[in-house]
Amino acid sequence: MNLTTIGLGLIVIGAGIGIGSIGKGAMEAMGRQPEILSKIQTAMIIAAALVEGVALFAIVLAWLIS
Amino acid sequence: MQIRLRITIYFIFLFFISTAVSASNEKSGNAEEKGFDALSMIMHHISDSHYWHIVSYEKPDGSEADIYLPLPVIIIYDGSLYVFMSSEFNHGEAVVKKGNNYFKLYHDKIYVTNETGDIKTDAEGPPENLKPFDLSVTRNVASMWMSVMIILALFIPAARKYKGKPSMPTGIQSFIEPIILFVRDDIVIETIGEKKADKFMPYIMTIFFFIWINNIIGMIPFFPGGSNVSGNIAFTSILAVFTFLLTNINGSKTYWKDIFATPGVPIPVRIILIPIEVASMFTKPFALMIRLFANITAGHIIILSLTSLIFVLKSLYISPVSIGMSLFMDLLEILVGLIQAYIFTLLSALFIGMAVHEEEH
Secondary structure, eight states, X not given: OOHHHHHHHHHHHHHHHHHHHHHHHHHHHHHHOGGGHHHHHHXXXXXXXXXXXXXXXXXXXXXXXX | OHHHHHHHHHHHHHHHHHHHHHHHHHHHHTTTTSOOOHHHHHHHHHSOOSEEEEEEEEOTTSOEEEEEEEOEEEEEETTEEEEEEGGGGGGGTSEEEETXXXXXXXXXXXXXXXXXXXXXXXXXXXXXXXXXXEOOOOHHXXXXXXXXXXXXXXXXXXXXXXXXXXXXXXXXXXXHHHHHHHIIIIIIIHHHOHHHHHHHHHHHHHHHHHHXXXXXXXXXXXXXXXXXXXXOHHHHHHHHHHHHHHHHHTOOHHHHHHHHSOTTSOHHHHHHHHHHHHHHHHHHHHHHHHXXXXXXXXXXXXXXXXXXHHHHHTOSTTHHHHHHHHHHHHHHHHHHHHHHHHHHHHHHHHHHHHHHOOOOO
């Protein structure tokens, strides 16, 4: 029962929920306005990379602390 | 076209499975002697080293032999400079005597030791021996030089075409030019603005292609690739330091006023805001550094772990699954390499743009 492992699981849940809701918002926007599809896609990728960056800081810190 | 594409994909998949079959047969032979230490293999692939491992082959008598490329070691200790090839270290077994000093390679780092080559380690931590100032050409340095060569070989011919009469782009220029225009229009001009774009365009263009090409080379598992440059935190930290220096040296008056004397707030709030703003000045490049390092290193660790599933589980039948997952992660990592290069570049340009932005009155 290692706390680091539980912490890593929580980090992954956070990243999953974050990127999932970015995707959801992007899909809805693409459905409403298909003509700006590529802009929405670019913005979605950027936002997903930023959220993933936060999750990865936490993973690096968890690895350092353990 | 559809059928041919599918047949090609099946053949590539079968090829990977067949190499996995031969790999697992070989390793399960000497599994009784030593268990497979996945962690040390992964750490060895991720970290830097003074040799470049080219290939391993099986000698006729059944033992494994490796071919290494030794790289120059350049160390400064006690005021003198020693340059020699890393083959003298004999993979960490030999103690090298130069002048009056003895050096030994322990876990890929050089330590100063005595004649018998003692490395004093406390229980779990790093060794307590002194280390010389290490400027060696390690695997990461050699790989960075190689990617610099690739960048020069790509761009100098493309740029030469603009010297005379610019005509329709052909060859390598037609591939590079849309990417350069994308970086110029959608990254630099969007964030920094037309007036100051030319000042920062070389830096932004360079880091985009440098990071992208280093990511791609890191994904190649055999000789010219196989060194984890962009997953090395020293590499990403230097790039983040460059961005930090560029934003703060070129900061306009508005930028500094917003940090230290935020307009429109009363003095007590300003006193609270100043540490927050100064901290944010440092955390932005820090985030750039960690994001690139963690994404690339995590990708490499995942791919190595999935591939070493075959050896850990010591089973033949896991290999299609393992190879399939590794293949998927490989393709994802190629995409992530591009995305992370783009994000680093975009955020650097954004920070520079926010710093040089002059308030229009």
